[in-house]
Amino acid sequence: MRKIILIALLFASAAVYAQKFEGLAKTPPMGWNSWNRFTCNVNEKLIREAAEAMVSSGMKDAGYIYINIDDCWHGTRDSLGFIHPDSSRFPSGMKALGDYIHSLGLKFGIYTDEGWMTCGGKPGSRGHEYQDALTYAKWGVYYLKDDYCYTENLNPQGAYMTMRDAIYATKRPIVLSICMWGNGCETWAKDVGHLWRTTGDIHPAFDLPRTKGDESPLGVLQILDYQKGLRKYAGPDHWNDPDMLEVGNGMPVNEDRAHFSLWCMLAAPLIAGNDLFNMSKETGEILKNTEVIAVDQDTLGIQGFIYSSNGSLEVWAKPLVDGDWAVCFFNRGLKEENVNFSWKQNTVLDSLTNKVLNPGKDKYSIRDLWLHKNTGTTEKDFNAVIPSHDVVMLRLKAQN
Ligand code: GLA
Numbered sequence: 001m002r003k004i005i006l007i008a009l010l011f012a013s014a015a016v017y018a019q020k021f022e023g024l025a026k027t028p029p030m031g032w033n034s035w036n037r038f039t040c041n042v043n044e045k046l047i048r049e050a051a052e053a054m055v056s057s058g059m060k061d062a063g064y065i066y067i068n069i070d071d072c073w074h075g076t077r078d079s080l081g082f083i084h085p086d087s088s089r090f091p092s093g094m095k096a097l098g099d100y101i102h103s104l105g106l107k108f109g110i111y112t113d114e115g116w117m118t119c120g121g122k123p124g125s126r127g128h129e130y131q132d133a134l135t136y137a138k139w140g141v142y143y144l145k146d147d148y149c150y151t152e153n154l155n156p157q158g159a160y161m162t163m164r165d166a167i168y169a170t171k172r173p174i175v176l177s178i179c180m181w182g183n184g185c186e187t188w189a190k191d192v193g194h195l196w197r198t199t200g201d202i203h204p205a206f207d208l209p210r211t212k213g214d215e216s217p218l219g220v221l222q223i224l225d226y227q228k229g230l231r232k233y234a235g236p237d238h239w240n241d242p243d244m245l246e247v248g249n250g251m252p253v254n255e256d257r258a259h260f261s262l263w264c265m266l267a268a269p270l271i272a273g274n275d276l277f278n279m280s281k282e283t284g285e286i287l288k289n290t291e292v293i294a295v296d297q298d299t300l301g302i303q304g305f306i307y308s309s310n311g312s313l314e315v316w317a318k319p320l321v322d323g324d325w326a327v328c329f330f331n332r333g334l335k336e337e338n339v340n341f342s343w344k345q346n347t348v349l350d351s352l353t354n355k356v357l358n359p360g361k362d363k364y365s366i367r368d369l370w371l372h373k374n375t376g377t378t379e380k381d382f383n384a385v386i387p388s389h390d391v392v393m394l395r396l397k398a399q400n
Helices: 002-017 044-056 094-103 129-139 156-170 220-225 253-265 281-287 290-296
Strands: 030-033 066-068 074-077 083-085 107-113 143-147 175-179 195-197 239-241 270-272 305-310 313-319 325-331 337-341 348-350 355-357 364-368 373-377 382-386 390-398
Touching: 030 107, 044 066, 044 094, 066 143, 083 129, 094 107, 094 129, 107 129, 129 156, 143 156, 156 175, 220 253, 253 281, 253 290, 253 313, 253 325, 253 390, 290 390, 313 337, 313 348, 313 355, 325 337, 325 382, 382 390
Parallel strands: 030 066, 030 270, 066 107, 107 143, 143 175, 175 195, 195 239
Antiparallel strands: 074 083, 305 313, 313 325, 325 390, 337 382, 348 355, 364 373, 364 390
């Protein structure tokens, strides 16, 4: 009997540690990360300015909260193995930087790697997970992006579990963002982190067909196509991450709009990657469109799906709270598309959640989320001309 109690106690104590902090990402995390625009060129001044611009540009009010430094902030480890920032780039230290970010009502995030080195060749966390988690906790970190370069023969699930447990041991709730570019992590990542990358790195281009083998850069379309079959893994506190946003990083406005709309249909984390300080009006209007963001941040947390695909035209659907639906007509082709869509003749069934959009039976009012206008009801067919690489994104509201 005593043996059984002892074993039960052992399991109970293991269970306390074998978990992630729950409830930190009930909706997909929103913030900004330095990598897409600034790559390794990070320093204290840039990060402080990004945080200030997050507030002054209205991004914070639109819901973006995390200020995440990506790769290359690192200096060296000291004789006890504790990591320090590069003191020439971060002379005031990370605690002071975190404090400043928090004084603006934002949350500080940082980057590491499960391997011996980060992808940028800086010290990785392998063998230092508990020390590093403790250090991040002392700096006041709220969000950790954990990369997977230089991991050689590690078991990824085990490696990320070590970091998860190390974070848990610090008692500081930190969002854990797993970054091993898909590779099957969706099957176990839910219990380990709050989000996980589903593909290789995004590039600021819409369509980059892979001609050079697996390592060539990914455009928006290529990343979208890699999301097939993944939606069943996503939900509140555990999200598929199709990578950070490239809005404002060089694509034309229509492509930025389509990219942002589809990331919201995917319930993707919205981590902006542009220069917040020099944001154009058009970029601001996309990133701060709170009606589109509300689709992403919907509390049901259901990832959207392709309802129909006909030539270049895809119709995406996403069930929302209170029986609402988001519907996004997406022209992925190079020519404009004439769309005629009879709501009444289309019943959209989400076989994963059994939610049904049935305008043949129920009447819905329609709001155009980019025009910010109510545009009638589902009694009438939807007619539009959609330019190349653009969208019409609608919110349907059931009328009683
Ligand atoms: C990997 C990640 C990127 C970025 C770089 C930094 O490529 O996927 O998002 O963090 O490393 O070196």
